[in-house]
Amino acid sequence: MTICDREQELLAALRSGNWTPELRAHLAACESCADAAITAEFLHQAAATADPHVPPAGLVWWKAQLRARRESAQAAARPVLIAERAAAIVALLGAVGALAWLSSDSTLAALAGIVALVLLTTAAAGALLFAWSKK
Ligand SMILES: [Zn+2]
Numbered sequence: 688m689t690i691c692d693r694e695q696e697l698l699a700a701l702r703s704g705n706w707t708p709e710l711r712a713h714l715a716a717c718e719s720c721a722d723a724a725i726t727a728e729f730l731h732q733a734a735a736t737a738d739p740h741v742p743p744a745g746l747v748w749w750k751a752q753l754r755a756r757r758e759s760a761q762a763a764a765r766p767v768l769i770a771e772r773a774a775a776i777v778a779l780l781g782a783v784g785a786l787a788w789l790s791s792d793s794t795l796a797a798l799a800g801i802v803a804l805v806l807l808t809t810a811a812a813g814a815l816l817f818a819w820s821k822k
Pocket of ligand 1 (some may be wrong): 691692693694713717718719720721
């Protein structure tokens with residue numbers, strides 16, 4: 688489809704409402720102008736029904752700042768969360784080892800108990816370190 692030479696004239700008539708009989712006859716006969724008129728009418732109606740409410744710039748900026756702060760806090764807390772989980776796993780392993788040590792008299796169990804005590808001490812120290820660093 689080619690663009691009609693009278694399209695700008697037609698769009699001006701749509702905006703102003705000043706139609707000549709000759710332009711109306713051209714609109715009825717020209718496919719390009721008919722499509723342009725339908726498109727212009729659609730855009731005009733869409734613009735009339737669109738919600739013109741835009742939030743104040745200060746509110747948008749404030750929300751963006753809050754979001755950035757929340758995201759950076761989450762990113763900063765991620766390694767701490769991983770360390771806490773690792774400390775919990777180490778503490779659990781230490782508790783299992785301590786149970787083995789307390790329920791048996793073998794040398795291997797005593798060795799496991801010593802390892803368990805080291806793990807428990809390490810996990811407790813790690814947990815305390817992270818708990819104090821959060822303040
Ligand atoms: Zn035309």
